Amino acid sequence: MASNILSHTLFLLVITMATYHISHASDPDITSDFIIPANRSTVDGTFFTFSGMRAPFQVDWPEAFNVTKASMAQFPALNGQSVSYAFLQYPSLSINPPHMHPRAAELLLVIEGSLEVGFIDTTNKLYTQTLNTLDMFVFPKGLVHYQYNANPNDPATALSAFGSANAGTVSVPSTIFATGIDEGILATAFKTDIPTIQKLKAGLAPPKA
Template sequence: MASNILSHSLFLVVITMATYHISHASDPDITSDFIIPSNMNAVDGNFFTFTGMRTPLQVELPTIFNVTKASLAQFPALNGQSVSYALLQYPSGGINPPHTHPRAAELLLVIDGTLEVGLIDTTNKLYTQTLQTGDMFVFPKGLVHYQYNADAQNPATAISAFGSANAGTVSIPSTIFATSIDDGILATAFKTDIATIQKLKAGLAPKA
């Protein structure tokens, strides 16, 4: 009898811990239907509408990789809703450099063209795929990944969905080489010389 009680107690503890982990693996739950910003007294249908994708989809594609986000910063109605989007536009040869999203997985849908995509897991194994129009690919939360338009003639367009209103983006090249990490530290870490590090930093410096 005591053994059964102990077994059931352990089972409940495990279930509770698992539920706690799952419930805290995404945006916090809210206790209302939606969250009205503090600078608003009331909202109407416009509050739940985002029109920021209209222009990028109607004008000529950019000559460099471009991201148009519909996340918490651009679309306040997403607060507490655990979802956001991004429109990704790639010219021929365009690349979305290696990066991570620390707070959400990403589900990418190619809506025009083709893309080479890849992700790296925590064992440093690389997974790659060539996506056609209509294909989807999931990038697990926190893992390094990239997208590249290898087509020399045609642009590509994709839409990404995130399981967070504020997924966050950590660009690997910019985080490493466009911040103030000491050149000597980077040279040692990458087993190269300071001149090479400075050249990499210069290539990532904002254009004047």
């Protein structure tokens, strides 16, 4: 009897710990100060330095929305550190289309200009806000959201912080219309016809070289 009680207690403890871990999961914890890539044997201060954010300021202003990322892919020192950034540029009337980050919340800081932002929760409720210079807005983890520069004359810039070294980005338009899902399935899902789906897909096709 005592053995059964102990077994059940241990089982419940394991389940509780597993549930807690899943519900609080983000980037995995590391057991060292930092992670050295396999192709490097030693590191110095340059390994912990990222200069990629200079790039947007060394070229002409983009004609369409542009993002410069500092995530694990571009900055390997972030591996295991549960943080990353993105620098966002919005020409007049440009949009960062609806998208989501499956592995992190996003904290957006408007550096210059203004933005119309919004996200949709799991009950399909839309939350919107107009942000001005130095305003901040948080997009909860995994929820679809967007940013739009409604100003017809002035550009806007923003900086986004993520609680993951690899937050991931899933673009809603591209994921739905540019990944090969059967056009008949899409037409049925959106209660329209195949020619309409084909027009939407054509608009998302990359420009020919």
